[in-house]
Amino acid sequence: MDLITPGTGLIFWQLFGFLGLLFILIKFAWKPMLAALDERESSIENALKSAETARNEMANLKAENEKLLTEARLERDIILKKAQDASVKMIDEAKEDAIKAGAQMIANAKAVIETEKKAALADIKTQVASLSLEITEKLLRKNLSDDKAQKELVDGFLNELKLN
Amino acid sequence: MTRKILVISLLISAFLLGFTSNTYAAGGEEDKTSFIMHHVKDSHEWHFATFGHTHVTLPLPVIVYSGDRGLEFFSSTNFQNHETHLFGEEYAHEGYFIDEHDHLGRVDESSFVEFSITKNVIMLFIVLIVVGWLALSAASFYKKNGAVAPKGAAAIIEPIVIFVRDDIAKNSIGPQYKRFVPYLITLFLFVWFGNLLGLIPGAANMTGNIAVTLVLAVLTFIITNVNGNKAYWKHVFMTPGVPPLMLLIIVPVEIIGLFTKPFALMVRLFVAITAGHIVILGFIALAFIFESYTIGIASTLMVTFINLIELLVATIQAYVFTLFSAMYIGSAVAEHAHDDHH
Numbered sequence: 088m089d090l091i092t093p094g095t096g097l098i099f100w101q102l103f104g105f106l107g108l109l110f111i112l113i114k115f116a117w118k119p120m121l122a123a124l125d126e127r128e129s130s131i132e133n134a135l136k137s138a139e140t141a142r143n144e145m146a147n148l149k150a151e152n153e154k155l156l157t158e159a160r161l162e163r164d165i166i167l168k169k170a171q172d173a174s175v176k177m178i179d180e181a182k183e184d185a186i187k188a189g190a191q192m193i194a195n196a197k198a199v200i201e202t203e204k205k206a207a208l209a210d211i212k213t214q215v216a217s218l219s220l221e222i223t224e225k226l227l228r229k230n231l232s233d234d235k236a237q238k239e240l241v242d243g244f245l246n247e248l249k250l251n
Numbered sequence: 252m253t254r255k256i257l258v259i260s261l262l263i264s265a266f267l268l269g270f271t272s273n274t275y276a277a278g279g280e281e282d283k284t285s286f287i288m289h290h291v292k293d294s295h296e297w298h299f300a301t302f303g304h305t306h307v308t309l310p311l312p313v314i315v316y317s318g319d320r321g322l323e324f325f326s327s328t329n330f331q332n333h334e335t336h337l338f339g340e341e342y343a344h345e346g347y348f349i350d351e352h353d354h355l356g357r358v359d360e361s362s363f364v365e366f367s368i369t370k371n372v373i374m375l376f377i378v379l380i381v382v383g384w385l386a387l388s389a390a391s392f393y394k395k396n397g398a399v400a401p402k403g404a405a406a407i408i409e410p411i412v413i414f415v416r417d418d419i420a421k422n423s424i425g426p427q428y429k430r431f432v433p434y435l436i437t438l439f440l441f442v443w444f445g446n447l448l449g450l451i452p453g454a455a456n457m458t459g460n461i462a463v464t465l466v467l468a469v470l471t472f473i474i475t476n477v478n479g480n481k482a483y484w485k486h487v488f489m490t491p492g493v494p495p496l497m498l499l500i501i502v503p504v505e506i507i508g509l510f511t512k513p514f515a516l517m518v519r520l521f522v523a524i525t526a527g528h529i530v531i532l533g534f535i536a537l538a539f540i541f542e543s544y545t546i547g548i549a550s551t552l553m554v555t556f557i558n559l560i561e562l563l564v565a566t567i568q569a570y571v572f573t574l575f576s577a578m579y580i581g582s583a584v585a586e587h588a589h590d591d592h593h
Contacts, residue, residue: 089292089352089354090288090291090292090461090525091461092461093460093461093462093465094293094365094369094460094462095364095365095366096314096365096366096367096368096369096372097293097369097371097372097375097460097462097463098462098465098466099366100366100368100372100375100376101372101375101462101463101466101467102466104375104376104379105379105437105441105466105467105470106470107379108379108382108383108437108441109433109434109437111383111387112382112383112386112387112433112436112437113433113434113437115387115390116386116387116389116390117386117390117412117432117433117436117437118433119390119393119394120386120389120390120393120405120408120409120412121412121416121429121432121433123393123397124409124412124413124416126397127399
């Protein structure tokens with residue numbers, strides 16, 4: 088057989104042999120195989136995608152947590168500041184109240200002292216008056232111990248009475 | 252590993268030299284190299300070895316169809332000398348003969364069609380069985396196990412399938428590649444295993460036969476042109492960007508181009524594989540021509556080396572045939588022809 092003349096027999100067998108192989112393999116080998124490969128590739132792709140989504144979700148969650156945390160911190164700071172302010176204010180108020188109360192008490196004490204002083208003075212005056220009366224009485228008693236003096240006095244009173 | 256391969260190939264080569272030396276060492280210059288062309292061409296019998304005057308051959312069926320006599324079956328042994336196993340016109344049988352060039356002829360010279368199971372047809376069947384078995388057992392793995400990591404035959408076939416699908420079909424055809432992947436995979440595996448099995452000592456030069464490459468090239472040609480879209484045919488008959496007068500020259504060139512593409516496919520594979528076989532056998536023939544042990548050892552080493560290169564060529568040629576088929580198909584189905592800007 089010649090080298091560059093294709094033999095009819097070989098052409099025939101090659102054509103039908105190859106076509107037979109082609110159709111059998113397409114039906115029973117390549118279709119199921121390519122489908123399985125596609126399925127596997129898509130499942131891998133899906134797995135990768137879902138991993139990516141999970142990672143994104145995690146990142147979102149983390150970001151959200153951080154946000155919440157910062158917000159909480161801010162709120163805490165605000166609350167603390169408010170509390171501090173309130174306490175400062177309360178202390179100030181208490182101080183003021185105390186000062187006021189003290190002033191009031193001092194004023195009251197002063198008033199009481201004044202009254203006491205007046206009362207004492209009045210007492211002293213009474214006592215001085217009674218003392219002077221007693222002294223006078225004692226003096227008088229001494230002066231009038233003799234009859235002459237008594238007579239003179241009675242005379243004096245009688246004079247006065249007469250005049251009336 | 253390399254040492255083992257070297258030792259094995261040396262042993263095989265020595266073995267083959269032993270087989271053939273008795274036959275060829277005795278003859279003239281012509282006889283000493285005639286086995287090369289005899290191996291490269293197709294044959295009506297499969298000759299394995301000759302021990303002295305004993306020929307180890309596989310006789311093959313000769314199938315002939317003629318208008319007047321219908322379908323007829325013979326054994327190739329009917330057409331040869333039983334002693335020398337040589338074919339010749341003098342050994343005619345039932346009106347047919349096989350001449351010394353292994354060519355079937357009819358004594359009365361009327362027309363007939365031959366469907367003989369020749370050496371290459373047997374080789375073809377072997378390749379079909381190997382490829383079919385591998386592919387089907389790979390497919391059955393997926394049926395059993397579903398979409399999991401491949402094992403066994405699937406592990407051999409799957410990388411090839413993915414390679415053909417992604418690196419050849421997807422890259423060369425474009426978005427419509429999926430339709431053509433099964434054809435391209437079958438083509439690749441057929442050519443590849445044909446090339447590889449052809450390298451086994453004693454095997455036939457099947458993918459280096461022009462009838463085989465012709466059929467494959469014609470299939471690619473048919474698939475390409477059946478799927479040719481508007482842009483493809485417009486490119487052929489109304490090449491865009493070419494002045495009307497120039498079309499007179501361009502259109503015939505484009506039409507010739509339709510046929511030169513598959514022709515190139517056919518010739519490339521045929522030449523590459525046949526040349527490889529001839530080179531290997533040529534080195535073996537050197538031993539017979541010089542009848543020297545030194546040359547024998549040197550040529551055996553060269554044969555081993557060329558064999559390794561041929562393993563590479565077998566793969567490259569399968570890749571190239573598939574790649575070019577994919578590119579031709581791709582040019583036919585592309586939405587916008589690449590050469591619109593000419």
